[in-house]
Amino acid sequence: MTLMDERYGGQLLTRTGKAYVFDSVECLAAYEQGGSVPSDAVHSLYVTDYGEPGALVPVDSALFLQSTQLLSPMGANVTAFRRMQDASGAQNVFGGDLLTWPQVRTFVATEWTWQPSDRPTGS
Numbered sequence: 001m002t003l004m005d006e007r008y009g010g011q012l013l014t015r016t017g018k019a020y021v022f023d024s025v026e027c028l029a030a031y032e033q034g035g036s037v038p039s040d041a042v043h044s045l046y047v048t049d050y051g052e053p054g055a056l057v058p059v060d061s062a063l064f065l066q067s068t069q070l071l072s073p074m075g076a077n078v079t080a081f082r083r084m085q086d087a088s089g090a091q092n093v094f095g096g097d098l099l100t101w102p103q104v105r106t107f108v109a110t111e112w113t114w115q116p117s118d119r120p121t122g123s
Contacts, residue, residue: 006053008072008079011046012037025064026076029108045101047080050090055082059101063087066107067096076112078104 010028012020014037022028025047031037032045046056047064062080065087070079078099081087087098099107 005073007048007050009048010059010080011056013043013046014041015043016041017043024072024074024076025078025080025104026072026074026108026112028059029078029105030112033105033109049082049086050079051081051083051086057082059104062101064099064101064104065090065094065096066099066104067091067094069094069096076108078107 005023008024010022010025012022012028012032014020020031020037022031028045028047032042045059047059047062049055049057049062057080062082063084065079065081066077067079067090068077070090071077072079077096079090081090091098
């Protein structure tokens with residue numbers, strides 16, 4: 001899959017080594033919650049650090065900003081950051097809410113509609 005914007009993205013890695021690549025944090029969260037890959041088969045989840053395109057960060061180590069002023073490719077406007085100071089700085093500029101991964105999952109489940117055509121590609 002070619003990412004629409006390298007500052008956004010996510011990856012689900014299975015225990016067998018299969019990688020699913022996503023255009024956005026929200027697609028990763030929706031797919032992970034959708035059960036297409038059983039939770040016991042998931043090895044790890046990563047997101048792209050907005051400030052360092054291409055750098056993957058484990059979701060549990062990342063901070064997220066949901067802001068309508070910072071547009072993500074798939075429309076939920078969730079951006080990932082490796083460092084708190086970067087997330088806070090972006091919040092000062094763009095407004096919005098800082099979220100943890102569990103809060104992103106809740107936001108995606110309740111506020112964003114994932115389209116079945118938004119399928120990842122395994123590599």
